[in-house]
Amino acid sequence: MTRRRDFIKISALGLGGLALAYNDYQSLKALDVTRFASGPDWVNKTFPTYCEVCFWKCAAWSQYDEQGNLKSLRGNEQDPHCNGRLCPRGTGGIGMYTDEDRLLTPLLRVEENGEQTFKPISWDEATDYMAQKMGELKEKYGPESLALFNHGSSGKHFGHLLKAYGSSNIVAPSYAQCRGPREVGYKLTYGKTLGSPEPLDIRDTRCLVLIGSHLGENMHNGQVQEMSDAIDKGADIITVDPRYSTAASKSKYWLPIKPATDMALLLAWIHVLIYEDLYDKSFVEKNTYGFEQLKHHVRRHSPEWAYGITTIKPDLIRKTARLMAAAAPAAIVHPGRHVTWYGDDTQRSRATAIINALLGNWGKRGGIFNSEKMSIPDYPHPPYPKPKWSWRDTLNGKYPLAGLALSNTFIEASIPENNPEHLIKGWIVSGTNLPLTLPDKATFEKAANSVEFLAVVDTMPMEITGYADIVLPECTYLERHDDLRLSPHREPNVALRMPCAPPKGESKPAWWMAKAIGEKLGLGNYFDYKEFTEVLDWQLRQIGSSYDEMTRIGIKTYPKTSSLYYDKESTIPFNTSTGKVELYSTELKSLGFDPLPIYKEHQQPPENFYRLIYGRAPMHTFSRTSNNAYLTDLMDENNIWINPKVAKIWNLKNGDLIKLKNQDGIVSDFPAKVRVTERIRWDSIYMVHGFGHREKRLSRAYGKGANDSDLITNVLMDDIMGGTGMRGNFVTFIIEPA
Numbered sequence: 001m002t003r004r005r006d007f008i009k010i011s012a013l014g015l016g017g018l019a020l021a022y023n024d025y026q027s028l029k030a031l032d033v034t035r036f037a038s039g040p041d042w043v044n045k046t047f048p049t050y051c052e053v054c055f056w057k058c059a060a061w062s063q064y065d066e067q068g069n070l071k072s073l074r075g076n077e078q079d080p081h082c083n084g085r086l087c088p089r090g091t092g093g094i095g096m097y098t099d100e101d102r103l104l105t106p107l108l109r110v111e112e113n114g115e116q117t118f119k120p121i122s123w124d125e126a127t128d129y130m131a132q133k134m135g136e137l138k139e140k141y142g143p144e145s146l147a148l149f150n151h152g153s154s155g156k157h158f159g160h161l162l163k164a165y166g167s168s169n170i171v172a173p174s175y176a177q178c179r180g181p182r183e184v185g186y187k188l189t190y191g192k193t194l195g196s197p198e199p200l201d202i203r204d205t206r207c208l209v210l211i212g213s214h215l216g217e218n219m220h221n222g223q224v225q226e227m228s229d230a231i232d233k234g235a236d237i238i239t240v241d242p243r244y245s246t247a248a249s250k251s252k253y254w255l256p257i258k259p260a261t262d263m264a265l266l267l268a269w270i271h272v273l274i275y276e277d278l279y280d281k282s283f284v285e286k287n288t289y290g291f292e293q294l295k296h297h298v299r300r301h302s303p304e305w306a307y308g309i310t311t312i313k314p315d316l317i318r319k320t321a322r323l324m325a326a327a328a329p330a331a332i333v334h335p336g337r338h339v340t341w342y343g344d345d346t347q348r349s350r351a352t353a354i355i356n357a358l359l360g361n362w363g364k365r366g367g368i369f370n371s372e373k374m375s376i377p378d379y380p381h382p383p384y385p386k387p388k389w390s391w392r393d394t395l396n397g398k399y400p401l402a403g404l405a406l407s408n409t410f411i412e413a414s415i416p417e418n419n420p421e422h423l424i425k426g427w428i429v430s431g432t433n434l435p436l437t438l439p440d441k442a443t444f445e446k447a448a449n450s451v452e453f454l455a456v457v458d459t460m461p462m463e464i465t466g467y468a469d470i471v472l473p474e475c476t477y478l479e480r481h482d483d484l485r486l487s488p489h490r491e492p493n494v495a496l497r498m499p500c501a502p503p504k505g506e507s508k509p510a511w512w513m514a515k516a517i518g519e520k521l522g523l524g525n526y527f528d529y530k531e532f533t534e535v536l537d538w539q540l541r542q543i544g545s546s547y548d549e550m551t552r553i554g555i556k557t558y559p560k561t562s563s564l565y566y567d568k569e570s571t572i573p574f575n576t577s578t579g580k581v582e583l584y585s586t587e588l589k590s591l592g593f594d595p596l597p598i599y600k601e602h603q604q605p606p607e608n609f610y611r612l613i614y615g616r617a618p619m620h621t622f623s624r625t626s627n628n629a630y631l632t633d634l635m636d637e638n639n640i641w642i643n644p645k646v647a648k649i650w651n652l653k654n655g656d657l658i659k660l661k662n663q664d665g666i667v668s669d670f671p672a673k674v675r676v677t678e679r680i681r682w683d684s685i686y687m688v689h690g691f692g693h694r695e696k697r698l699s700r701a702y703g704k705g706a707n708d709s710d711l712i713t714n715v716l717m718d719d720i721m722g723g724t725g726m727r728g729n730f731v732t733f734i735i736e737p738a
């Protein structure tokens with residue numbers, strides 16, 4: 001039996017320990033600065049990096065004040081992700097570096113006076129402990145029993161360590177909690193996933209349809225810029241959202257849909273495009289499979305039928321379909337990014353993919369372009385050992401089209417009572433705040449308490465660190481090297497991240513940690529270099545550049561090897577089993593799923609309850625920025641958006657404090673302020689995700705606002721690929737005494 005791991009909030013003892021350690025850092029910091037300053041001349045130089053405040057990864061340059069302190073960041077003009085302009089979060093990224101609450105020394109869970117707390121330890125002790133625990137797990141249960149939960153650059157380095165050690169159980173929330181269903185939906189339809197950044201030719205589009213996708217609040221930089229340019233050039237935006245989003249305010253048409261009914265609208269649009277003869281006949285004839293089945297399938301899905309379900313007037317459904325068709329092929333239904341909503345998300349993604357096919361926008365200007373990315377070989381290392389089992393074995397025969405590992409099945413496989421065939425016994429968690437990121441917190445906690453070993457790599461004392469046996473403090477993206485950025489875009493390109501400032505305290509880059517632990521595990525031949533610059537230089541030389549060159553330019557663009565667009569009349573090869581765009585999915589059919597997307601009714605809120613929906617604010621990223629001094633200055637808590645009709649029934653006004661209680665009786669930890677607004681439908685309430693932190697070590701974020709994740713206890717699973725639909729939860733109000 002594993003001893004129960006208390007969530008370490010922070011005891012007086014812990015605080016003392018940390019304070020002591022913090023003094024140590026001050027002296028260390030001074031030391032570090034001198035050492036570093038003898039290298040680059042901070043005042044007169046600028047260094048390239050790419051942003052880690054979100055995963056758009058904009059390339060940037062550092063800037064310094066007269067004392068040589070890192071002062072600001074500016075976008076790299078050559079970078080197509082940002083075109084020289086960072087978003088507010090990217091600019092505020094400096095706040096991640098300066099945050100005085102940062103983790104600055106390794107911490108070990110110890111018991112003192114009967115209470116569990118963290119004790120600062122040295123890196124030598126920390127890497128010894130990691131190697132010892134990893135060695136024990138390997139011996140007792142096999143290396144596969146160790147899983148890595150990761151998000152972001154640090155995960156790459158720990159991923160390499162894990163594979164060298166013998167486990168391929170590596171998972172990120174960007175799949176089953178984010179874009180997984182979209183990737184599967186597009187793969188089924190076009191034989192290709194979309195990736196990031198999405199290859200959408202928004203700058204040249206004439207009509208952009210946003211289903212949820214709240215660009216402008218979702219600040220994916222290049223995409224927001226392109227949307228704004230397209231609007232300036234006269235493009236029409238159609239926004240489908242139960243909330244009057246920023247995007248809705250820029251739109252020609254706002255369709256305030258009843259949540260959970262989008263599929264009906266999409267089917268009705270398909271109906272209009274086909275039955276009003278508005279689709280791209282040449283594209284459909286040459287390049288698609290299953291048009292007749294699709295036509296038959298949607299014959300009854302008229303706008304009148306959809307009206308009864310979506311509350312969107314038939315006339316508006318027709319007008320918007322005609323607008324798309326008139327602009328086609330320079331028209332795009334945005335495939336979405338965070339699409340894990342209602343469990344039928346792969347199918348809803350398929351429906352958007354089908355509309356895009358009917359608009360004939362694949363490989364067309366103003367549609368979906370052919371992106372290209374650089375490929376660079378890995379730095380030479382021995383082959384990885386072959387694991388005896390992998391993440392696929394945690395699916396237990398479910399979710400046949402999962403293309404990547406699912407955090408949720410790792411969680412299930414970590415709970416011995418579930419009798420998993422393959423038990424996960426240890427976690428390394430790097431760059432993901434699981435208690436706020438995963439739905440169904442109770443199951444997460446059970447799993448976190450069941451594993452024998454839990455290491456957390458983070459920059460901040462986030463909630464996840466409270467579950468750790470050991471905490472490894474990573475320096476921020478502004479203080480380290482990382483892998484090269486090789487994202488696809490119109491032209492292939494590569495971007496460098498190098499340190500823009502010395503690491504604070506004893507924080508270290510993930511590459512350093514992985515190497516130090518690897519060496520203690522006897523895996524030194526997988527880390528055959530002294531500094532990560534050797535890896536980068538070797539890789540860059542394979543593509544005719546060098547580390548030295550990249551430190552001067554930050555990003556390098558290479559010539560395209562294929563064209564951005566296809567000719568209008570060309571027959572395009574698609575990597576599906578029919579070689580065509582599969583309007584009718586032969587693969588879904590063969591697996592026993594609906595080959596064409598169908599409308600399924602979802603549960604609606606019971607009386608006195610409202611659907612909980614959530615999204616982004618332009619100045620924050622998930623939970624990672626809610627303690628950032630620069631960004632909390634702009635917004636330091638979230639509000640509960642409530643429609644005036646509902647506010648009246650409950651006698652609520654702006655600024656009133658309420659807690660929320662969900663359908664399972666879960667009550668939010670902290671009261672949050674009401675915002676009464678016509679911008680949300682009466683059947684839903686809205687909040688920005690990432691607030692309501694209960695970790696006291698986050699001095700600015702603690703207790704501010706409400707945490708949506710705690711209230712997401714009902715998870716709507718996507719049977720096809722295992723995504724966790726998170727919008728099937730309903731809340732009511734608990735009014736706090738004034």
Ligand SMILES: Nc1nc2c(c(=O)[nH]1)N[C@H]1C(S)=C(S)[C@@H](COP(=O)(O)OP(=O)(O)OC[C@H]3O[C@@H](n4cnc5c(=O)[nH]c(N)nc54)[C@H](O)[C@@H]3O)O[C@H]1N2
Nearest residue numbers: 212213214218219243259260337338615617618620621622
């Ligand atoms: N500022 C900022 N930008 C970010 C991020 C961030 O943290 N901060 N995160 C990035 C990441 S990783 C992702 S995945 C994306 C996520 O951003 P998107 O993919 O744009 O998110 P959506 O799921 O579309 O959810 C938000 C919108 O969906 C609406 N909505 C809720 N329910 C329904 C419904 O049933 N139907 C319809 N049509 N709409 C509904 C909400 O009102 C809200 O406006 O944002 C990215 N950009």
Ligand SMILES: Nc1nc2c(c(=O)[nH]1)N[C@H]1C(S)=C(S)[C@@H](COP(=O)(O)OP(=O)(O)OC[C@H]3O[C@@H](n4cnc5c(=O)[nH]c(N)nc54)[C@H](O)[C@@H]3O)O[C@H]1N2
Nearest residue numbers: 151178338431432433437457458460462622623624689709
């Ligand atoms: N309820 C709810 N859940 C959601 C979403 C939602 O909207 N609502 N959105 C979903 C989506 S779309 C996504 S993509 C995921 C995002 O999920 P996560 O990426 O887990 O989101 P964050 O809350 O930002 O947690 C990031 C963690 O990484 C740490 N960190 C930041 N920088 C670094 C670094 O350089 N190195 C290391 N080692 N750690 C670092 C932060 O301190 C924080 O602990 O969440 C998903 N879950």
Ligand code: SF4
Nearest residue numbers: 051054057058087090
């Ligand atoms: S969109 Fe903003 S936060 Fe995201 S990488 Fe770019 S600058 Fe950073």
Ligand SMILES: [Mo]
Nearest residue numbers: 174178179338
């Ligand atoms: Mo995401």
